Amino acid sequence: MAMKKKPVTGMKDIMPREMEIRDYVIGLIKETYRTFGFSSMETPCVEHIENLSSNQGGENEKLIFRILKRGEKLNLAEAASAADLVDGGLRYDLTLPLSRYYANHANDLPSPFKALQMGNVWRADRPQRGRYRQFMQCDIDILGEASCLAEIELIQATTTLLGRLDFHNFTIRINDRRILKAMAAYSGFAPEDYETVFIILDKMDKIGLEGVEGELLEAGYDKTGVERYLNLFRTVTSDTDGIRMLKEQLEGFLEPAIADELVMIIASVEQVKDADFRLCFDPTLVRGMSYYTGPIFEIAMDEYGGSVGGGGRYDEMIGKFTGQNISACGFSIGFERIIMLLLERDFKVPSAGTKTAFLIEKNMPADRLPAILEEAQKEREAGRQVNIVMMKKNKKFQKEQMQAEGYEEFREFFADRLG
Amino acid sequence: MAMKKKPVTGMKDIMPREMEIRDYVIGLIKETYRTFGFSSMETPCVEHIENLSSNQGGENEKLIFRILKRGEKLNLAEAASAADLVDGGLRYDLTLPLSRYYANHANDLPSPFKALQMGNVWRADRPQRGRYRQFMQCDIDILGEASCLAEIELIQATTTLLGRLDFHNFTIRINDRRILKAMAAYSGFAPEDYETVFIILDKMDKIGLEGVEGELLEAGYDKTGVERYLNLFRTVTSDTDGIRMLKEQLEGFLEPAIADELVMIIASVEQVKDADFRLCFDPTLVRGMSYYTGPIFEIAMDEYGGSVGGGGRYDEMIGKFTGQNISACGFSIGFERIIMLLLERDFKVPSAGTKTAFLIEKNMPADRLPAILEEAQKEREAGRQVNIVMMKKNKKFQKEQMQAEGYEEFREFFADRLG
Numbered sequence: 001m002a003m004k005k006k007p008v009t010g011m012k013d014i015m016p017r018e019m020e021i022r023d024y025v026i027g028l029i030k031e032t033y034r035t036f037g038f039s040s041m042e043t044p045c046v047e048h049i050e051n052l053s054s055n056q057g058g059e060n061e062k063l064i065f066r067i068l069k070r071g072e073k074l075n076l077a078e079a080a081s082a083a084d085l086v087d088g089g090l091r092y093d094l095t096l097p098l099s100r101y102y103a104n105h106a107n108d109l110p111s112p113f114k115a116l117q118m119g120n121v122w123r124a125d126r127p128q129r130g131r132y133r134q135f136m137q138c139d140i141d142i143l144g145e146a147s148c149l150a151e152i153e154l155i156q157a158t159t160t161l162l163g164r165l166d167f168h169n170f171t172i173r174i175n176d177r178r179i180l181k182a183m184a185a186y187s188g189f190a191p192e193d194y195e196t197v198f199i200i201l202d203k204m205d206k207i208g209l210e211g212v213e214g215e216l217l218e219a220g221y222d223k224t225g226v227e228r229y230l231n232l233f234r235t236v237t238s239d240t241d242g243i244r245m246l247k248e249q250l251e252g253f254l255e256p257a258i259a260d261e262l263v264m265i266i267a268s269v270e271q272v273k274d275a276d277f278r279l280c281f282d283p284t285l286v287r288g289m290s291y292y293t294g295p296i297f298e299i300a301m302d303e304y305g306g307s308v309g310g311g312g313r314y315d316e317m318i319g320k321f322t323g324q325n326i327s328a329c330g331f332s333i334g335f336e337r338i339i340m341l342l343l344e345r346d347f348k349v350p351s352a353g354t355k356t357a358f359l360i361e362k363n364m365p366a367d368r369l370p371a372i373l374e375e376a377q378k379e380r381e382a383g384r385q386v387n388i389v390m391m392k393k394n395k396k397f398q399k400e401q402m403q404a405e406g407y408e409e410f411r412e413f414f415a416d417r418l419g
Numbered sequence: 420m421a422m423k424k425k426p427v428t429g430m431k432d433i434m435p436r437e438m439e440i441r442d443y444v445i446g447l448i449k450e451t452y453r454t455f456g457f458s459s460m461e462t463p464c465v466e467h468i469e470n471l472s473s474n475q476g477g478e479n480e481k482l483i484f485r486i487l488k489r490g491e492k493l494n495l496a497e498a499a500s501a502a503d504l505v506d507g508g509l510r511y512d513l514t515l516p517l518s519r520y521y522a523n524h525a526n527d528l529p530s531p532f533k534a535l536q537m538g539n540v541w542r543a544d545r546p547q548r549g550r551y552r553q554f555m556q557c558d559i560d561i562l563g564e565a566s567c568l569a570e571i572e573l574i575q576a577t578t579t580l581l582g583r584l585d586f587h588n589f590t591i592r593i594n595d596r597r598i599l600k601a602m603a604a605y606s607g608f609a610p611e612d613y614e615t616v617f618i619i620l621d622k623m624d625k626i627g628l629e630g631v632e633g634e635l636l637e638a639g640y641d642k643t644g645v646e647r648y649l650n651l652f653r654t655v656t657s658d659t660d661g662i663r664m665l666k667e668q669l670e671g672f673l674e675p676a677i678a679d680e681l682v683m684i685i686a687s688v689e690q691v692k693d694a695d696f697r698l699c700f701d702p703t704l705v706r707g708m709s710y711y712t713g714p715i716f717e718i719a720m721d722e723y724g725g726s727v728g729g730g731g732r733y734d735e736m737i738g739k740f741t742g743q744n745i746s747a748c749g750f751s752i753g754f755e756r757i758i759m760l761l762l763e764r765d766f767k768v769p770s771a772g773t774k775t776a777f778l779i780e781k782n783m784p785a786d787r788l789p790a791i792l793e794e795a796q797k798e799r800e801a802g803r804q805v806n807i808v809m810m811k812k813n814k815k816f817q818k819e820q821m822q823a824e825g826y827e828e829f830r831e832f833f834a835d836r837l838g
Contacts, residue, residue, distance in 0.1 A: 003740045004467045005523040008507050011463035013520050015527065019459035023449060030442060035799035037776075037806025040438035044430035044553050045464065045539060046484070046509075048423045065465070066487040068505060070543050076501060085495075085504065086487060088427050090465075101432050104424040108434065110824055112808060120464060124489050134463050147809055149779070156792065160799070264785045271789035272796055321422045357456075360568070366683045370690035373575065377691055380454035380579070387456025389531060390566055405529055 010125070010133035021342050022136075024349040025335070026118060028164055029138055036157040038116040038140060043097035045120060046088045051100060053089075054320065059288075063123040065090040065133075090122035094139040095291075095317070095330065102143055103321030112144035112327075114153075118335070130340060140311075141330035143318070148261045150329040151295050151313070152268050155279070158299070158309065158331050163275030165338065167301065170277045170308075172269075174297045175285035176262050177312070179246060182254035183283065187229035188222065195290075197221070197229075202286040209233060238280040240266050246283070262295060291317045295329075304341055308334040353384045356409040357402050359391040364415045372413050429544070429552035440761050441555075443768040444754070445537060447583055448557055455576040457535040457559060462516035464539060465507045470519060472508075473739070478707075482542040484509040484552075509541035513558040514710075514736070514749065521562055522740030531563035531746075533572075537754070549759060559730075560749035562737070567680045569748040570714050570732070571687050574698070577718070577728065577750050582694030584757065586720065589696045589727075591688075593716040594704035595681050596731070598665060601673035602702065606648035607641065614709075616640070616648075621705040628652060657699040659685050665702070681714060710736045713748070723760055728752040772803045775828040776821050778810040783834045791832050 007013050014022065030040065052064050066086040068074060079085050091097050094117045102113065117139045124133055140157065142150040155172060162170060180201075184194050200215045207215070209230060216226045232249070236242040240263045247259035262281070269279050287296045287310060296312030311331035319325035358376055360369075376386040391412065392398040399410055426432050433441065449459065471483050486507040487493060498504050510516050513536045521532065536558045543552055559576065561569040574591060581589060599620075603613050619634045626634070628649060635645045651668070655661040659682045666678035685698050692698075706715045706729060713732030720727045730750035738744035777795055779788075795805040810831065811817040818829055 003470045003473060003519065005519055005740055007463050008465050008467055011465060013523060014461040015524065016458035016460055019461060023459055035802060035804050037804055039435035040442055041435055042433040042438060044426050046427050046430060046553065048427055051422045054422055068485040068487055068501060074501060076498065079495065082487060082493060082495060100422065100424055104432060105434065110820070114806070134465065145809065149807060149809060152792065153807060267785065268788050268792060272792040274796065321424055366686065369687050373571065373687060373691040377693065383454060385454050385456055387533070388568060388572060390564065390568060401529070
């Protein structure tokens with residue numbers, strides 16, 4: 001039977017040119033976060049289906065690739081639904097596995113634990129251009145650090161990384177879940193309405209203040225409350241002054257320390273920053289995941305019409321495993337988007353020296369080959385790339401092709417004379 | 420609901436100490452093979468179930484983690500067997516995906532294509548000590564090179580890698596499938612019996628020549644033939660002389676060029692080798708996979724009672740996808756076993772300089788933090804690792820713990836005086 005040549009729907013083969021960039025970026029990520037004291041960790045790609053279906057993952061739970069039970073446990077005849085047939089699933093993010101990992105190993109991990117994870121995740125999304133069903137995620141988390149030192153370090157490390165990748169002029173938008181809630185409370189919304197209100201607020205980029213106002217009124221919210229809410233957004237500025245203004249205005253609804261902390265995060269990062277980016281307070285930033293409990297942030301890159309990373313504090317998630325909450329704050333970097341941007345701008349990986357090809361004529365006598373290999377070995381030991389290949393009939397074409405692959409130097413070895 | 424803390428059966432969480440070694444080895448593998456002209460490539464972890472179930476994978480096919488169909492395609496009521504419910508599976512090796520990849524992309528790949536793959540594979544094996552259901556494989560393949568230059572380069576690159584990992588005194592055993600067959604043919608076995616004969620021969624390590632003789636007779640083979648077969652093994656030596664002897668003795672059963680090629684592989688590698696290993700001809704080496712067509716090889720390490728890698732030529736596999744055979748030769752490195760050996764010998768990753776911890780007293784005034792961060796940033800830019808953490812009440816214990824994690828230098832910053 002002929003076999004299928006294409007990869008499975010929505011997943012992709014990665015070609016050498018892209019791999020070179022990926023390997024380079026992976027190396028840079030590991031190196032950059034290492035200097036900030038992060039440790040690499042890894043969990044299996046397969047997770048318990050019960051953990052994946054725990055309602056922490058929101059919409060992503062619908063997109064799980066589920067794995068069939070094996071052996072005697074698989075009982076098709078008695079299965080009432082698909083759920084009876086599966087015992088595992090491919091992870092759809094790295095946050096849930098991190099929480100399980102920490103719950104399982106806390107005693108053997110440093111405190112705070114600064115974790116770097118790079119790994120594939122899977123989501124059975126409708127395939128679309130540039131979005132795949134298997135993609136690499138890169139998550140950085142600090143567990144066990146209650147102070148905003150966690151946020152500061154995460155933002156600083158991540159902007160340092162982006163700077164090293166030669167990204168400029170990007171924006172870190174920052175907000176706090178508790179400010180979001182305080183603004184809603186101050187305006188008279190009921191706690192049970194917050195989620196709906198935030199979903200509408202989240203559209204601010206696209207529909208503007210008037211659009212948000214319209215949708216809130218359409219959803220049936222009280223006109224005075226909506227006006228009060230919108231006025232906050234009309235007057236607030238996207239800097240630390242804006243936060244200070246809200247701190248005063250939201251008195252009684254917002255703990256002042258929350259505003260002070262956000263000011264401290266912004267002021268500290270601003271003062272230390274090397275990379276070329278703006279850090280701005282954005283009270284309209286919502287971020288979808290319901291597990292966030294404090295500061296939230298997102299990286300917007302002008303070159304790319306969306307977010308290339310984001311995260312926040314989620315102090316109550318690990319408690320789902322352990323019964324005891326632990327401070328947690330994390331950043332997820334849009335690895336695939338960064339690779340896409342680098343490919344688009346025709347990024348060249350800093351070279352490791354000349355690439356040389358040794359072309360060997362056919363029928364090279366057996367006793368002459370070792371000397372050629374030894375010569376290659378010397379170059380390779382010095383870290384240079386030497387590719388030994390048999391000389392083809394159309395040598396000119398062969399060399400042109402290899403030049404296109406980056407080979408600059410050619411040495412030819414003929415069977416009947418010295419090379 | 421409390422969630423499950425342990426990883427799924429047979430898979431493991433990887434702790435920071437092991438990750439450090441893994442990352443180092445991955446880097447060394449990428450770097451070493453790069454100098455030999457190999458390119459990194461990647462395929463999705465999920466493959467078409469039809470491809471996985473194609474009988475190329477032997478026993479491994481029984482161990483596939485199968486993935487449930489999604490949406491409307493999943494029809495439990497009408498499913499006659501589990502096969503109707505699945506459309507994909509987790510790959511159980513990297514050879515089948517490589518073949519599909521090459522069939523799909525040959526026109527866009529160099530010729531020959533020297534491929535390096537590192538990735539997880541999954542097998543639903545009975546869990547046992549040191550063997551996991553998810554494990555990293557590292558495969559190196561040369562596609563489109565018909566001459567034994569492929570074998571020579573693969574063995575040389577791989578032994579160079581092992582040498583750089585400070586492994587000594589290992590053995591590369593080498594044989595050729597066609598010599599195996601010629602020896603069987605010479606002894607009078609019928610082609611349909613070869614597989615059975617080789618399965619018995621493969622036990623030579625454990626049961627010795629007499630054991631093999633006994634089992635062959637017990638299986639009902641002709642005494643004269645068995646005697647003739649065994650005599651070959653009694654007289655052959657494990658060097659190039661042994662191959663030359665067989666070349667003469669098997670005249671009419673073995674093409675002389677096959678023996679010459681094997682001699683050339685051994686002689687060339689021997690002459691160039693830097694690392695400390697032996698390369699020996701082993702006419703009892705069988706290797707299980709039926710897809711091998713030419714030279715086969717295996718790395719035995721004395722420290723570890725088994726193989727830490729092996730491979731061979733499989734010139735007829737890619738044709739299953741394309742309808743046209745292409746020369747192919749590959750090596751699979753036992754990545755997990757190498758990591759296990761390094762962990763056992765308490766391997767230390769070459770250090771990237773001093774690890775420093777900055778301990779910051781609680782309630783550090785907001786305006787003093789940036790100066791501390793700037794100081795850390797300077798160190799980090801120079802590639803040194805600086806971990807900023809809040810000072811704990813029991814500072815002595817905190818420092819002891821950090822010392823155990825490799826922190827050598829500590830700087831303390833107090834809230835009420837200069838650090």
